[in-house]
Amino acid sequence: MPQVTTQSRTVSTHGTTLTLSWAEATHTGRRREVNQDAVLATYPLFVVADGMGGHIGGEIASTSTVERLQAVVAAGAVSPKTIEKALAKAVKDIASHPEATDDGTGTTVTGVFLDTSGDEATWVTLNIGDSRVYLVRDGAIVQITTDHSVVQELIASGKLSPEEAENHPYGNVITRAVGPSDGVTPDYVRLDVVDGDRFVVCSDGLTKELTDYGIQHFLAENADPAAAVSAMLEAALENGGRDNITIIVLDVAGSSPAAD
Template sequence: MKLICAGMTDVGSTRDHNEDDFYLSDGKEALCVVADGMGGHRSGEVASAMAIKAMVEYYRETMSDEASAPDPPVGEDGEEVDLIEYRLREAVLSANTAVFTAASESEMYQGMGTTIVLGYFTNDGAYFANIGDSRAYRFRDGKLEQRTEDHSLANEYVRMGILAAEDIEYFPYKNVITRACGLADEVEVDVHFEEMQVDDIFLFCSDGLSDMIRDGQIEQLFKEEDDLEKLCRRLIDVANENGGEDNITVILAKVTE
């Protein structure tokens, strides 16, 4: 199977600078990353760029590991660890270290951090990792489904039964995240694998998209446009039409034969 990708970022309708960043594979690794930075003095854009740089460098420095490793790594419980999943988690942790160290050593960068959502694609399927509320979706057979779980106060309240999912958009603290890259010296990373099919399209986005467009409307836009570049542009345009209250970043990855 092959992968066709497109990506785009936009400052939005109300912000004066863009703290989002993204990365699309240039052929060395089938990797897609979206990072949504946060922090004063424009340090959010530093955090997102720094996180992506650290992850990409880690991947390139360890590319030979999968081929050269004589045995699969073993976890603390003695179970064999999926090497790709291990590298994915370590890449994100390297980003956390880079951002946290920079924030700790500079008053200007104090408190900066970033969300991360990424996909790594193989012939067997797709691996996803995330911290924060940037999301991954899958569009398959006309249906759009969120494939990552938000690390947000709103989502925690939904899980606890305090808040109904349909009321999240009215929740005053819906943008409060419970986990981010770079805010502490350690962070928990969600990683999972799933099989993929030809014609699957994966969407990776910052909350500047998902807060402005309901999932049903995103699904309808997928049905109306086949060209990935045009679909990226259309998603961003609609998010801006709906208010554009934040930076908007979109990556689309389509599986082909």
């Protein structure tokens, strides 16, 4: 098991002070030889990428995407525009890599960032693929992102129930990815900043093994982000660990007036 630690940062913006705490972990799982997931958890951007394609093609795709997004964070200007420019560069990286030329090579990219550029601070989720962002607010868990997958399209059209989808043979087939043959414009959802919110960003290696309510249970049992990440990772491995597993837990603590 990886060692998981909680990091924190205090952010003063728009007359309020926010304390953000987060932890992340990634694990190969019990059945895969290579971890094709990659993770970025550096304020203000928290992202999971789940690669696919060949033995190492997916690892190249996810790593290239996270590295390009890391550069955006380092430049200090995270926005939909800078994210999309970074993803376009990642597509070129993937396409030019000699070991990532398979048409099926690509990666999901899913996450959340704190946007302080407007009149008030807001969270913005981004998504391409079937990794997910969950929000726990007022005791309820909600999946904020919508999967780009064959199964989700069947559910949306009424041809498949959520229960039937759990073991569908096309459960791993996604309809959008960051890769040579796909566009790089994520779906975005903007959310208010609310005291007490908890975000979970994860690859489908977690959601294959834990239900939404299972995720909520471990969050409720573990107030510390690192403890919550470790508990969910351990449970996912015990339930089979059929895929690579990557988890970020991000807590929003307090929204008090900032000191002058």
